[in-house]
Structure formats: structure tokens, C-alpha cells
Amino acid sequence: MGEKVVLITNLQQWEEWREAWDDLLSNSTAFESQIFLSYEWLTTWWRFFGCGMQGVECGLGSRKLLVIAVADGRHLLAAAPLFVSHSPILPLARIVKFVGNGNADYGDFLVRKGCEEVAQRIWLWLFAHPSLWHLIALHELPESSEAISSLQRINIPDGFQAAILVGEVCHRVPLNCENGSWRERASKSLREQLKRRERQIGRNFKVQFRTAVNGQEVEVILPQLFALHRLRWGQLGQTGVFIFPKVRKFHQEFARQALNRHWLRLHWLTLDNVTAAVYYAFKVGDYSGFYTCGFNPSFGRYSVGKVLLAKVIDEAEREGAKVFDFMRGDETYKSEFGTVTQRNFHLFIWRNGELLSRNAANLHRLTTWLSLSLKRAAQR
Numbered sequence: 001m002g003e004k005v006v007l008i009t010n011l012q013q014w015e016e017w018r019e020a021w022d023d024l025l026s027n028s029t030a031f032e033s034q035i036f037l038s039y040e041w042l043t044t045w046w047r048f049f050g051c052g053m054q055g056v057e058c059g060l061g062s063r064k065l066l067v068i069a070v071a072d073g074r075h076l077l078a079a080a081p082l083f084v085s086h087s088p089i090l091p092l093a094r095i096v097k098f099v100g101n102g103n104a105d106y107g108d109f110l111v112r113k114g115c116e117e118v119a120q121r122i123w124l125w126l127f128a129h130p131s132l133w134h135l136i137a138l139h140e141l142p143e144s145s146e147a148i149s150s151l152q153r154i155n156i157p158d159g160f161q162a163a164i165l166v167g168e169v170c171h172r173v174p175l176n177c178e179n180g181s182w183r184e185r186a187s188k189s190l191r192e193q194l195k196r197r198e199r200q201i202g203r204n205f206k207v208q209f210r211t212a213v214n215g216q217e218v219e220v221i222l223p224q225l226f227a228l229h230r231l232r233w234g235q236l237g238q239t240g241v242f243i244f245p246k247v248r249k250f251h252q253e254f255a256r257q258a259l260n261r262h263w264l265r266l267h268w269l270t271l272d273n274v275t276a277a278v279y280y281a282f283k284v285g286d287y288s289g290f291y292t293c294g295f296n297p298s299f300g301r302y303s304v305g306k307v308l309l310a311k312v313i314d315e316a317e318r319e320g321a322k323v324f325d326f327m328r329g330d331e332t333y334k335s336e337f338g339t340v341t342q343r344n345f346h347l348f349i350w351r352n353g354e355l356l357s358r359n360a361a362n363l364h365r366l367t368t369w370l371s372l373s374l375k376r377a378a379q380r
Helices: 011-016 018-026 039-049 116-128 146-152 188-204 215-234 245-260 297-302 304-318 332-337 355-379
Strands: 003-008 063-072 075-086 094-098 135-141 160-174 207-211 264-271 274-284 287-295 323-328 340-351
Touching: 003 116, 011 018, 011 039, 011 063, 018 039, 018 075, 039 245, 063 116, 075 116, 116 146, 135 146, 135 160, 135 355, 146 340, 160 332, 160 355, 188 297, 188 304, 188 332, 207 304, 215 245, 215 264, 215 274, 215 287, 245 264, 245 274, 264 304, 274 297, 274 304, 287 297, 287 304, 297 304, 304 323, 304 332, 340 355
Parallel strands: 094 135, 287 323
Antiparallel strands: 003 063, 063 075, 075 094, 135 340, 160 323, 160 340, 207 264, 264 274, 274 287
């Protein structure tokens, strides 16, 4: 039948490609970005943050879904889950971003193994339709990004310019490798601390480590995560992302879907039947990682966050994961767990000969750089 570019511009149309999307995800080159490229994450995000089924007016202006896929019949070979919106800092400029932007720790093109060259057709389509956009701003691209590698394999047309900004550090713990258990590779000080804290809580409390196995437990534990997360950030003088009701509702909906797909790993620790810590994590194939967490400051002296995190990594190792990902952020405690690091990247493409396009690129590159600088300063 031959390859062709298919545009998906609404949720009803995306639903028609759901089975093909799941097949593409299962057979893709994606690793750390799998959760954030799943049909469940992307379509749930669009319903909550992308104005849903229509390109109607919302808080930052009209947002229009623009999923660019390459298909051979009903067989997807590559796809870029994108949308177009007006810039919040330069409203006349239209920007192309990833669906999930701002909430996903990773974004990328989704490409079938063995079909890496096909992804170039996504870029060629975007360059052939410059009237749709002034700036392409793709954030949180992993080191193995198909979007970046496919762009590097083509000649960027005259009049367009690209720039890559180095983003946040991502820590991950190798699991089930030749070097033994992750605990053997963790720092000596962490191993001693964990033994000491586990003995202390064992002497002083009735201790339970739990993992959600049904929807009722998810409905009970997620609000506790939200509350503990806000409490933790409140002590630092910040609100945390869960202060927004729409964000909480999004995660409640996605967690239910992730549970049904057997991806969700919602772990919690109770001391005397009081929730002390919660980790919101996922496992897809060989990949495992945690999205966020919350701790009860009343149990801070017992390092409950680290105690539960160690158990969470133990469970990922037991389940056969090859890596446990801390996702974005260079907090100092992460290296104690014997991590290796990678970087995320931010890609910007604009039309160099057009003032509005050039100004949009300069402003968005600057705001991204400032945001990264503030995060690095806060993590020191």
C-alpha cells in the first residue's frame, strides 16, 4: 500500500488509531519515554489540558491537536504527538510542542524498531508547512531521542535554524546487571543509614509496606500523596504542582488507566497505620521509574522517604526491570543510590528570516534557560 503521512487532529480520530498506537509503542525504540508516549497518557493529558476534542478557546488561546504519523495502511511506523498553540509570552506567535508538555518528564517521537529513517518524514512535513507555526519547541528530549537523531539525518532547509539547549540531569539505577544488586553498589553511608532506620522503625512502630492492587486503593492513596507532596513543598516555601485541582484530577484519571494496563506502581509505607511516605511510580517492560513522592514530616527523623524508596527499587529489581529511573532532577540524595546519569535536551527550530519567529525563539530559549538555572540553584 505504501507509506503516507497521516494527521490526527482530534480525539475521535486518535481513538480510531488506538490499536495501531499501542502496537507502535510495544515495538518502538522508546525506553524511558514509554509512559509519556502511551495512548493513555497522551489522550488523558489532551482532555484535561489541551481543550479536549475541539480547538476551542482556553486559558492560553486556541490549542490544536497535530499528531503527525507515518503509516503503511493501518500500520503505524512513526508518530509525533504534537499540538499547536499561541505563545504565552508572545501571543501572536504559534508554537508546536509535545502533547504532555509541562507534565511529562520525557517527550519524543515514537518510532518502530527498524524504521528509524521513517521519522525524517515528520520533519519534512513540518518544514513543508511553515505557515502553521513560528517556533517548534520540543522539551525534555532524552539522550536517545528519535526526534533529535532524525533531524540530524536530514538537511535542514534554507531559512530555518535549529538550536539545542542542554537540560536537566536524570539519575537512574542499573538493575539486574552483572555487578550484583543495586544495594551492593549504593554508597556505604546510605546502606548503613537504611539498616539503622529500618531497625528504628521496626522497634518503634507497626510497619507496613504496601502497593496498590485495585482502584479503591488508588482512590485512597493518591489524595494522600497529593497532600504529603504539598506539605513537603510547603516547608520549602513553595506550593508544588498538586496545588492545582486539574493536575490532581488528571493524575487520578491516568493512574486508573495505568493500573488497568499493569503499569502503575503506587507504593506506600505506614507506621502505626499512619501513612508516612508514598511513591508514585511506573513499570513498562524493562523500564521502571518514579514520577513523584510525598513524605510525612512527622516521621522525618526516620528518613522514611529513603526507606520506602529502597523498598521500591527492591521491588523493581525483583520484577526484572533493567533500570530504575529517578527521572528529572539532580538532587544530591540520588547519587547515594549508585546512579548513573543522562541529560535531557530542549530543541528549538524557527524561521531565521522572520522577525516574529526569531523573537519567539529567543524568548522561549531564554525562559527555558532561566527555568533550568533556577532549578539547578535550588538543587544545590
